[in-house]
Amino acid sequence: xxxxxxxxxxxxxxxxxxxxxxxxxxxxxxxxxxxxxxxxxxxxxxxxxxxxxxxxxxxxxxxxxxxxxxxxxxxxxxxxxxxxxxxxxxxxxxxxxxxxxxxxxxxxxxxxxxxxxxxxxxxxxxxxxxxxxxxxxxxxxxxxxxxxxxxxxxxxxxxxxxxxxxxxxxxxxxxxxxxxxxxxxxxxxxxxxxxxxxxxxxxxxxxxxxxxxxxxxxxxxxxxxxxxxxxxxxxxxxxxxxxxxxxxxxxxxxxxxxxxxxxxxxxxxxxxxxxx
Numbered sequence: 171x172x173x174x175x176x177x178x179x180x181x182x183x184x185x186x187x188x189x190x191x192x193x194x195x196x197x198x199x200x201x202x203x204x205x206x207x208x209x210x211x212x213x214x215x216x217x218x219x220x221x222x223x224x225x226x227x228x229x230x231x232x233x234x235x236x237x238x239x240x241x242x243x244x245x246x247x248x249x250x251x252x253x254x255x256x257x258x259x260x261x262x263x264x265x266x267x268x269x270x271x272x273x274x275x276x277x278x279x280x281x282x283x284x285x286x287x288x289x290x291x292x293x294x295x296x297x298x299x300x301x302x303x304x305x306x307x308x309x310x311x312x313x314x315x316x317x318x319x320x321x322x323x324x325x326x327x328x329x330x331x332x333x334x335x336x337x338x339x340x341x342x343x344x345x346x347x348x349x350x351x352x353x354x355x356x357x358x359x360x361x362x363x364x365x366x367x368x369x370x371x372x373x374x375x376x377x378x379x380x381x382x383x384x385x386x387x388x389x390x391x392x393x394x395x396x397x398x399x400x401x402x403x404x405x406x407x408x409x410x411x412x413x414x415x416x417x418x419x420x421x422x423x424x425x426x427x428x429x430x431x432x433x434x435x436x437x438x439x440x441x442x443x444x445x446x
Contacts, residue, residue, distance in 0.1 A: 197233035239287025257409035267320035308341030315419030321404035
């Protein structure tokens with residue numbers, strides 16, 4: 171087993187048998203995507219493009235969850251307010267998702283437990299998703315006054331289901347995600363790593379140049395449909411949205427600052443009650 175020279179405190183990177191395993195290592199924070207995690211993951215993905223030992227990249231979370239998305243507590247602590255400030259921060263988040271999307275090495279998300287918000291976008295940016303039957307997918311950020319950062323879901327699920335999920339903030343099970351074509355397969359938790367390893371090994375049998383050129387062709391096909399333009403347009407709107415004021419959002423942010431994220435999330439979810 172070989173390791174890269176990049177930092178491994180919050181993002182681990184192991185290379186074995188032609189596959190790079192990137193692991194988000196913040197289990198006590200349910201692998202929330204802090205700015206440090208975003209920076210480290212982006213650096214790993216970009217550096218692995220030039221590493222000819224690697225044919226496939228796997229993204230996963232430590233513990234029993236993939237990730238709950240971007241670190242809300244960190245965003246509140248930083249105190250972003252103006253659209254231009256939000257645009258800079260969100261550009262880093264979009265940069266990670268699009269680095270994964272545009273990777274010339276095939277990418278697989280190995281998902282257990284929560285896969286929410288920015289983490290759901292990160293998983294959708296991967297070429298394939300294998301999930302356990304415990305996994306839950308969704309982008310609930312609309313419920314506290316935010317919205318999708320990397321607008322990939324319309325290209326994955328289509329118009330009707332995307333509208334439903336992004337306007338309600340609902341989550342869906344792995345079985346439903348597979349039925350909708352969002353993920354490739356569902357397995358038992360104990361079979362996740364082995365299933366992903368077998369899939370990655372099958373892909374890794376293909377010559378590296380063939381994988382690269384095929385990935386470029388597929389990426390360009392989706393971008394010809396307008397994917398990258400949609401992502402860039404949404405980034406501009408998301409910066410304005412995150413800076414916009416609403417009573418519910420003000421209450422949510424106040425609770426995060428004064429009583430912690432758990433109380434704020436309870437407030438958010440209680441508003442939907444039986445509708446959740």
